[in-house]
Structures are given as C-alpha cells and as structure tokens.
Amino acid sequence: xxxxxxxxxxxxxxxxxxxxxxxxxxxxxxxxxRVSETIIQETISKLDDKAFRKVTDAxxxxxxxxxxxxxxxxxxxxxxxxARAIEEFNSK
Numbered sequence: 001x002x003x004x005x006x007x008x009x010x011x012x013x014x015x016x017x018x019x020x021x022x023x024x025x026x027x028x029x030x031x032x033x034r035v036s037e038t039i040i041q042e043t044i045s046k047l048d049d050k051a052f053r054k055v056t057d058a059x060x061x062x063x064x065x066x067x068x069x070x071x072x073x074x075x076x077x078x079x080x081x082x083a084r085a086i087e088e089f090n091s092k
Contacts, residue, residue, distance in 0.1 A: 026073045032066040 024030055036059045043055055 022071050022073050028069040028072045028074055029066040031074055031078075032062055032069070036062050 039055070039059060044052070047055060
C-alpha cells in the first residue's frame with residue numbers, strides 16, 4: 001500500500017487509484033497499456049490491412065479488460081515471473 005499525500009484533498013467517496021493507495025504506474029491496468037503500446041509500435045507497419053484489423057481488435061479487447069483492473073497492483077515477483085516465462089519459451 002502506498003500513501004499519496006495529495007489524496008488528502010480528495011473527498012472521502014473518491015475511488016481514484018491514488019485514493020485506493022494504488023500507484024497507477026504499478027497497476028495491472030498500466031502494464032496492459034504498456035504491452036499494447038509495444039505491440040502496436042512493433043507491428044503496425046508490418047501488417048497488411050486484414051492482419052492489422054485483427055491485431056487492433058484484439059488490442060481493443062485488452063484495453064477494455066484493463067478497465068476492470070485499475071485498483072490492483074502488480075505483485076513484486078511479476079518481473080521475475082515474466083523473465084522465467086521468457087526463458088522457458090526461448091529454451092524450447
């Protein structure tokens with residue numbers, strides 16, 4: 001749990017990420033957004049129109065999914081889990 005001093009000015013009913021003691025930069029929603037941005041940057045110029053449409057539709061699904069997770073922070077072990085998954089994938 002992280003304390004954000006500026007939330008002192010928010011109302012008691014406020015349910016923004018900060019008032020819920022979640023650092024938005026460490027949230028699951030923000031990580032999904034970063035992943036989507038990377039996929040777009042790396043693929044947009046390499047796809048034909050049909051494939052581009054499929055990729056953007058899938059990314060829109062991810063964008064909607066992330067709206068359900070603004071108040072959950074990534075666990076500290078997240079990066080270790082990703083590194084292990086990548087290592088296992090590359091060893092196949």
